[in-house]
Amino acid sequence: MITLKNILTVLLFVGLFFKTFGQQSLEKGRVEPYRLEVTYNKTCHLIFPVAIRYTDLGSNLLIAGKAEDAQNVLRIKAAVKDFAEETNFSVITEDGQFYSFNVIYNADPYTLSYDLQKMKNDTDREEVHNVQFEELGFNPPSLTEGILKTIYQQNRRYVRHIAARSYGIQSLLKGIYVHNGKFYLHLEMKNRSNVPFLVDFCTYKIVDKQVAKRTVSQERQLVPLREYPGLEVVSDNSNAGNVILLDQFTITDQQVLRIEVFERNGARNQVLEIENSDLVAAKPVSEMKINLKR
Template sequence: MKTLIKKMIIMVLLIGQYTLSNAQVAGKIDKLNMGKVEPYQMEVTYNKTSHLIFPAAIRYVDLGSDFLIAGKSEDAENVLRIKATVRDFEEETNFSVITEDGRFYNFNVLYNTYPSTLNYDLLTMQKIENRENGNDVLFEELGRNSPSLAGILLETIYNKDKRIIKHIASKSYGIQLLLKGIYIHNGKYYFHTELRNRSNVPFQIDFISFKIVDKKIAKRTVIQEKPLTPLRIYKPLDEIAGNSTEKNVFLLDQFTISDDKMLMIEFYEKNGGRHQTLQIENIDLVNARLIKDIHLKIN
């Protein structure tokens, strides 16, 4: 009798522990579902290629199985082409995409010989579904700054268009380059520039460079130059038409320089000689205007 009672007690304890364990697992799953990234549903076929147009350039693509093949379209960094590698696959598969603005997308995919849609505009879909404020992926080069926040700051500085620096500029042959402001936020610099073309001849940009050089330019060598690469640029800038003005904002890592060096920002004209150069000293860098917080309060 005592043995039977002991067995019953052990059984009750085991059942209780199993129930508690299942409840804990279910609770964790429920919490995980709160952060669930809802997938888009799409169909692919073997004989035709589907295209997805993303709001920003594609940085990463991962395919869930060998049933799919995908790649970025040539000369279109934000367009992904995808199709089936085998006919009539029966199992659902998936793929994921991360774009340069830090957004993560995932798709569940089924095979259909005659899919109703082949081309998708993700920006339009997001607006319809109110998914504009989606998940953010952090990139190593941006540190604590999310790509979407960096994008907002670039856009805000561009649109506010304040000239807080009045002493850094260059001018020749009807072309004038201004440094309108230097801003700092979470260990990143934002350089606000403006290029004015007061001539009738378009100014075609060959390339733009940021580099640290010795102040004694005559003795400068290649070894003494330290090039800097912008992490983000607000917009591509290829040409400034005659009698027009173009602004831009460049995002760079935080740095300082010694008193015997300076930062040079150079805009080179393609097949021309109207190059423009800005010279920035350390005092200008350390006096960068502070962006206080994500509410975009600029001192």
């Protein structure tokens, strides 16, 4: 016979079950925060392994911002003197890593600068908290970063017919790779002159091969999703390369992907043209051994 006592006992058991196991499931996914001391008259600097993408402050007790010309350095300090309560902030970096910090006020902190990569290495902190970025689709940012670095470090060349040369500068496409709806283009520039090549900007366009007179040219600009490493200068008598990440696409036989590299205050601009036959022959990343070490 079902009695009120039996019903209350069952409800109590169910309540305890969800309370106990619900807390356990959340605890397993807990992001362990770093502890940080800040003050009003001095600035604290945090050096992250890669560029910072997003910062969220827990309260107006803190002020923070990326350092100028250093996208992986965060400046943070107290906005109010001698605040008593603990506050927090979070950071997401370009490789999809999530960092959490609990912050307290200290009028005279012992340390003002921290290297997050060194801290993780020294403490054997193995947790990986990946954040998904919309522009990368289903690709984890850490995997994307690993692919970019692996292609760059292996430095292999299997495309040998796409190059440009002018005034001692040579540009070439070393390889095209494809993975999960993304293209990875491996480029290299060689400077055989005594004058450094300063990169002003690069463009990536899908254009018609030949445009007849009185015909409107069709042109579509592509925006790189990632670049590793950043290419700003090719020193005299040296080489420099990088890997560009683009959304996957195809073109017609009457079109090309035109990559243009413009020299700052110069005329040694470089142009590479890639046809659809080159794109569809891209090497799958699955054939490579990706280095995911941080």
